[in-house]
Amino acid sequence: MSATEVFFQQVANGLTIGMIYALIALGYTIVYGIVQLINFAHGEVFMVGAYLSLLAYAFFQGLALGVGGPLLLVVFVILFAMLGTAILGFFIERFAYRPLRHAPRLAPLLTAIGVSFVLQNAVMIIAGPSDKSCPSLVPVTKYSFGMVTVTNLQILITLVSVMLMAGLHLFIKNTRTGKAMRALADDREAASLVGINANTVISKAFVIGSALAGAGGVMFGMYYNTINFHDGYMAGLKAFTAAVFGGIGNIPGAMFGGVLLGVLEGLGAGYLASEWKNVFAFFILILVLLFRPSGLFGSRVVKKV
Amino acid sequence: MLEVTDLHSGYGKIEILKGVTLKVPAGSIATLIGSNGAGKSTFLMTLSGIVRVRKGNILFEGKAMEKLPPDGIVKLGITQVPEGRRIFPHLTVDENLDLGAYTRSLSKDLKKDKEELLDLFPALKNRLTNLAGNLSGGEQQMLAMGRALMARPRLLLLDEPSLGLAPKLVELVFALIKRINERGIAILLVEQNAWKALELADYGYVIESGRIQLEGPGRDLLSNPQIKEAYLGE
Structure with missing residues (x-):
């Protein structure tokens, strides 16, 4: 392969994983934007999503394939995992973070790390410590476009991610809850004064963020065909990097940061060696923190007074 | 309509309100004046449920609302x-x-209400799609009221609605408060601009160190020598 071929191929591969990072990054950024909490258990929610896809696959495989074929199966599995992780997110917020709402900021941060351990170990006990193989759900076909070869799986992951992100964008922009979320991010006390129940809205933010991470988990499994109980840790850190990259608290920033991180990582893997791709990702995190701590798009922390 | 009896509240270990008793009759304008740190804003935040009530009662139309x-x-x-x-600047x-x-998002009258409101605050009419953070101070005050x-x-x-506004806008804000009241909405106005507030109000209260020190009809307080010296700068 020539250098140009490597470039385009790695951009295509990077885009796919970048979409998944973006989906996870959104959860970090929505929650941070509203409660200024880094939910370090978020990567584990993603991982649980991948495991739930195995469960859903076992349940729905026959039914979905019988009725409508592999695409219907994908839809079923993703919806099932999203529902499961949404419920998980609801309970995490309700029992781990809400009691600490008025505690010093360090307390919920430590709790987040605790929740992360609990989820990892729970999954290890339930599903076992070894890697589980994940089905692609659809028969994989390769397509060649000039210098680039992509699979239908990559196209599917990109499409589903874009749809979910567009859905989120419309939700935040137009719905009553979406407006309430933005109001809370701007000024929590003023939001209470207009009658917004902060707890309800924060809960919804966790539910939505977790559902997106769950969808990301399913597609991660489809793409890499394997999942392990500690896979959420690295993916979570990467997505966190992506969120910081785009400006934590900034929703378009998280989408862009995720995709860009995926692409840069892909290029790093293509030109250097794939073992270096994690180093590459965190090198970017360090650079961003050093030179542009509020991220590429700035954050919403600074308000006009 | 609003009856507050012996209200205590504060932040952490600091008690700011040390027994406030006050009434706002339906449809009237009451004002609470006092110097910086006397507890005016804390009082309103306690009424709105942001600061917790530690002792005392708040009745609104006969219903207990302190919890x-x-x-x-x-x-x-x-x-x-x-x-x-405190408008939402990025919205x-x-x-x-x-x-x-x-x-009341599900109510069907929202459109009509918004139109009526924009008649009251015409300055906002052609700024609806602007970010609130880009409005001028006066416009932001209109928006907050709206x-x-x-x-x-x-x-x-209303907490210090005239603060930081040019004199002309201060006049406008007070005129608007009067118009809002004419629609039957009772007003509790907290102000440092004691003169204007007492002129407008049916009844006034003076708060000092978390307690009501003096009260009476607005006109009476305006001519009270103690008030003149302490708050009206005479």
Whole structure:
């Protein structure tokens, strides 16, 4: 392969994983934007999503394939995992973070790390410590476009991610809850004064963020065909990097940061060696923190007074 | 309509309100004046449920509300225009108004209400799609008042609405408060501009160190020598 071929191929591969990072990054950024909490258990929610896809696959495989074929199966599995992780997110917020709402900021941060351990170990006990193989759900076909070869799986992951992100964008922009979320991010006390129940809205933010991470988990499994109980840790850190990259608290920033991180990582893997791709990702995190701590798009922390 | 009896509240270990007793009759304008740090804003924040009541009672139209959360108080019919306006800067003017009606979003009269409101605040009319943070101080004050009115309150709490505004705009804000009151909405106005507040109000209260020191009809307080010396600068 020539250098140009490597470039385009790695951009295509990077885009796919970048979409998944973006989906996870959104959860970090929505929650941070509203409660200024880094939910370090978020990567584990993603991982649980991948495991739930195995469960859903076992349940729905026959039914979905019988009725409508592999695409219907994908839809079923993703919806099932999203529902499961949404419920998980609801309970995490309700029992781990809400009691600490008025505690010093360090307390919920430590709790987040605790929740992360609990989820990892729970999954290890339930599903076992070894890697589980994940089905692609659809028969994989390769397509060649000039210098680039992509699979239908990559196209599917990109499409589903874009749809979910567009859905989120419309939700935040137009719905009553979406407006309430933005109001809370701007000024929590003023939001209470207009009658917004902060707890309800924060809960919804966790539910939505977790559902997106769950969808990301399913597609991660489809793409890499394997999942392990500690896979959420690295993916979570990467997505966190992506969120910081785009400006934590900034929703378009998280989408862009995720995709860009995926692409840069892909290029790093293509030109250097794939073992270096994690180093590459965190090198970017360090650079961003050093030179542009509020991220590429700035954050919403600074308000006009 | 609003009856507060022996209200105590504060932040952490510091007690700021040390027994406030005050009444706002339906449809009237009451004002609470006092120097910086006397507890005026804390009083309004306690009424709105942001600061917890430690002791005492708050009755609104006969209902005890000292244990209600902020959204419950809005639903009961009390909204606040907080000090410093506190509009949502990254949301549009229109969205700010929509959020004012958050507790009654399902109501069908919202459109009509918004139109009526814009007649009251014509300055906002062609700024609906602007980000609220880009408005001038005066416009932000209008927006904050409009947002609070969108909930259709029967009692409106106003915290220093004239603060930081040019004299002309101060006149406008006071004229608007009068017009809002003429629609049957009772007003509790907290002000440092004691002269204007007492002129407008049916009844005034003077708060010092968390206690009501003096009260009486607005006109009476204006001619009270103690008030003249301490708050009217004569």
